[in-house]
Amino acid sequence: MIARRDVFQAIADPTRRAMIGLLANKTLTINEVADNFSMSQPAISKHMHILTECGLVVMVKIGREKHCRANLKGLEEVTRWAGQYLVFWNQRLDALEDLLNADND
Amino acid sequence: MIARRDVFQAIADPTRRAMIGLLANKTLTINEVADNFSMSQPAISKHMHILTECGLVVMVKIGREKHCRANLKGLEEVTRWAGQYLVFWNQRLDALEDLLNADND
DNA sequence: TGTTTGCATAACCATTCGGTTATGAATTAA
């Protein structure tokens, strides 16, 4: 599965983040997804297409319906990237706290 | 500190992610940041401005120099958002694995 | 004091983005 789209760019849009939230624990058709947003069906289709391009959503065509489910393993890249800096950052905060505590002793 | 810019949108650009990597453990001036990229100084300034708008970078003016340091606490929002789904996702994978193991018994 | 340095701002440009309406193809229902 080759991600033709940067996952960071895919989740930059709040509508697409909401779509991921919707599909996290259930499979919905395109129309069912669209019911949750106040925008046209083609706009929904475009957003969903972008989510499939980076692998966060997988679509299975059944008859004339397209069933969409999330494939959230791709979010690991995001947590890994942000997480490394966050760990580092909290260590620095811890070090500062230690320093302050040492001063109090 | 009010974030006037969505942090997800700020980190969508790979150049800005690289800038965060640069500034994670050291303070650099705008020019020192610019030395690490092959684009014009105004382009660098714009990117850095966007990073300050969402609070991921703080700048202190000293004389004619502008010293930039990262403030990575804002990445918590990212890890929290992606993390919730990832935990959920791994639980589903674990459940699947348990199911497969049960079949093998 | 004149000149260089560090950075921002303005003006511009091409491309992408996020939306729309109109339409068409395929599948299902009547």
Added chain:
DNA sequence: TTAATTCATAACCGAATGGTTATGCAAACA
């Protein structure tokens, strides 16, 4: 077989994005 449903695609639009060059201002240096 005709009509309705599901979705994609095309064409279009305004605004935002990511870059450029030119320029100006303030601070530091000679």
